[in-house]
Amino acid sequence: MAYNGCTVIDMDAHIRERADKFFKDYIDPEYRQPFNSLCEAIALQEKKGDRYALFGSRTAVIEQIEAGRALGVRDPPGRRDPLPPIRPEVNWDVKARLEDRAHVDVNVLFPTHVSSYCALRDVGFENALYRAYHRWAVDFCAQAPKRLKWTLVANMRDVTSGVAELKYWAERDPNLVGVYISPQAPGGKLLDNPDLHPLYDAAQSLDLPLLAHGGTARPPYGPGTRDLDGAWFLLHGFSNPWAGMAAMGALIGGGIFDLFPRIRAAIIETAGGWVPAALDRMDTHYLMSPGHVPNLKRMPREVIAEGRYFHGIDSWERSLEFCVEELGEDMWLFASDWPHGDTAWPEAVQQTVERPRLSETARRKILGENAIRLCPRLRA
Numbered sequence: 001m002a003y004n005g006c007t008v009i010d011m012d013a014h015i016r017e018r019a020d021k022f023f024k025d026y027i028d029p030e031y032r033q034p035f036n037s038l039c040e041a042i043a044l045q046e047k048k049g050d051r052y053a054l055f056g057s058r059t060a061v062i063e064q065i066e067a068g069r070a071l072g073v074r075d076p077p078g079r080r081d082p083l084p085p086i087r088p089e090v091n092w093d094v095k096a097r098l099e100d101r102a103h104v105d106v107n108v109l110f111p112t113h114v115s116s117y118c119a120l121r122d123v124g125f126e127n128a129l130y131r132a133y134h135r136w137a138v139d140f141c142a143q144a145p146k147r148l149k150w151t152l153v154a155n156m157r158d159v160t161s162g163v164a165e166l167k168y169w170a171e172r173d174p175n176l177v178g179v180y181i182s183p184q185a186p187g188g189k190l191l192d193n194p195d196l197h198p199l200y201d202a203a204q205s206l207d208l209p210l211l212a213h214g215g216t217a218r219p220p221y222g223p224g225t226r227d228l229d230g231a232w233f234l235l236h237g238f239s240n241p242w243a244g245m246a247a248m249g250a251l252i253g254g255g256i257f258d259l260f261p262r263i264r265a266a267i268i269e270t271a272g273g274w275v276p277a278a279l280d281r282m283d284t285h286y287l288m289s290p291g292h293v294p295n296l297k298r299m300p301r302e303v304i305a306e307g308r309y310f311h312g313i314d315s316w317e318r319s320l321e322f323c324v325e326e327l328g329e330d331m332w333l334f335a336s337d338w339p340h341g342d343t344a345w346p347e348a349v350q351q352t353v354e355r356p357r358l359s360e361t362a363r364r365k366i367l368g369e370n371a372i373r374l375c376p377r378l379r380a
Helices: 029-047 094-099 114-119 123-142 159-172 194-205 232-253 275-288 300-305 320-327 348-353 360-374
Strands: 009-015 106-111 148-153 176-181 210-213 265-268 309-313 332-334
Touching (some): 009 332, 009 360, 106 176, 123 159, 148 159, 159 176, 232 275, 232 309, 275 300, 309 360, 332 348, 332 360
Parallel strands (some): 106 148, 265 309, 309 332
């Protein structure tokens, strides 16, 4: 066991994938030409001295956006106490990833950029890039199947193709443990949209959970992206929780847990301290205006109490003990965001559960047991 007798499952480990370096052996032959054009654009970006970015910056290759403005100053100072360095090779070298363990037994892997390919004009190319990533992820996790698991990026713009891809890999690879969706769908649609119901039905039938994962200033753009004047401090600090609120409200208020009685879902990388307050408001609005949520048949807190909704907690959240006391031990997930720059690695485990008011049972559940209930394939 990795930490004081507890199995530790990181429900938010990442791959910083580079399309040009990772996918060249995995892309469909019929999309080789647009893929080569994408690689050429990335090479030009690198030649200019800009860091690799497909989305989320002024120099992004596919879709540019201002997301790095500093608040209140012309030239912001550097960080006073830099985080420990994270070796970039953990994104492609399995040996390096396993060495940088930091008490974690299992990484559930999410890509960094792939879910934003919905910004491409060509939906066929979008699907081809998803397929390339999935093939790469299968091969990567196969090198350490007990330690590395992956999530499938479902196409929320072309749901029929997303369902077909999900069924294909669910039957072939036991290391697939969940379905990665954005907190909102392309085109401004939220997660209650009936266009997404075939995806939910497939996930339910395959006993795979929906994993709504936030992202800052990249497609499909979430609430707040265009409202915060490109200020990174606000975008990164507040737009993810804002998107998480919308996602939770749409799933619960849209009656998804009632329409799909076996579905399980989690919202990750949107923080968790806001959840009790959001539920207070949702309960109140359910009582005030039930006509606005015709598919919701009970109080939102009752949906949570049923045990099919889960939520990632950021390691630094001082409100964790209150959240557990208010909503119980069974919904919270350990989620480090490693190896992204805002992770608390290598101290994320200790930072999350070394809280005086957390019981040993709560620690075990947060570090791993809740993740296994959410993702039954993690038992293997």
